[in-house]
Amino acid sequence: MRETLFNWLQIDIHQANCLDLFAGSGALGLEALSRGARHCTFVDNHPVAIQQLRENLTKLDCNNATVLNEDALGYLRMFQQTPPEESIDILFIDPPFAAELWDETLLLLEKSHGLSQGAAIYIEAPINAHFSVPNSWSLHRHKRSGNVCCYLYYLT
Numbered sequence: 001m002r003e004t005l006f007n008w009l010q011i012d013i014h015q016a017n018c019l020d021l022f023a024g025s026g027a028l029g030l031e032a033l034s035r036g037a038r039h040c041t042f043v044d045n046h047p048v049a050i051q052q053l054r055e056n057l058t059k060l061d062c063n064n065a066t067v068l069n070e071d072a073l074g075y076l077r078m079f080q081q082t083p084p085e086e087s088i089d090i091l092f093i094d095p096p097f098a099a100e101l102w103d104e105t106l107l108l109l110e111k112s113h114g115l116s117q118g119a120a121i122y123i124e125a126p127i128n129a130h131f132s133v134p135n136s137w138s139l140h141r142h143k144r145s146g147n148v149c150c151y152l153y154y155l156t
Contacts, residue, residue: 001145001148001150002027002028004143005028005150005152006035008140009120009122009152012090012120013035013037013090014035014036014037015036016120017037017039017086017089017116018032018039018088018092019040019041019088019091019092020032020040020092021043021075021076021091021094021095022072022095022096023043023049023053024046024049024094025049025052026044026049026056028092028122029065030057030062032090032092033062037064037090038064039065039066040064040065041066041067041068042066042068043072043075044068044069044072045069045070045072047069050069053067072095072101072105073104073108076105076108076109079108079109079112079114080108080111080113084114087114087115087116087119088115088119089118089119090120090121091122092122093106093121093122094122094124097126100129102123102125102131103131106132106133106134109121109134110134110136118154118155119154119155120140120153121152121154121155122150122152123151124149125149126147126149127147137153137154138155138156139152140152140153140154
C-alpha cells in the first residue's frame with residue numbers, strides 16, 4: 001500500500017509540508033521525507049512509538065521533522081483555534097482501526113484552516129469502515145488490499 005501511495009503522490013511530494021496523524025512508527029512521514037518532502041510533523045500519543053520515532057530520526061540525521069507526543073484529535077482541535085505556521089500540503093490519516101476515529105477526525109479537519117489549497121489527504125481504513133469526507137474533498141484514487149482500503153483525496 002505504501003508503494004502505491006507514494007506512486008500516487010510522486011508529483012506532490014517534492015518540498016511538501018506533511019502531517020502524519022496517528023503516526024505510530026512514522027512510516028508514512030519518514031517515507032515522505034525520504035522522497036523529498038520539506039518537513040513532516042508526526043503526531044501520536046503512544047510514548048513508546050514516539051520514543052522509537054525520535055530515535056529513528058536521530059539515526060537518520062533528520063532535522064526537518066517535528067515529533068509531538070499528543071492526542072491527534074486534540075492537535076486538530078488546535079487547528080480550529082490557531083492554524084499551523086505553514087499549511088499542510090500532504091496529510092496522512094491512519095488511525096488505529098479499532099478506535100474508529102475517521103468521522104471525528106474528518107469533522108475536525110473540515111472545520112480547520114490548516115490545509116493548503118489543493119492539499120492531498122490520504123486515508124487508510126478497514127474495508128468495512130464508513131466515514132464521510134468534507135464536500136470540498138475530491139476522491140482522486142483508491143485501492144483495496146486484503147481487508148484494508150486506502151483513499152487519496154485532494155482539497156478542491
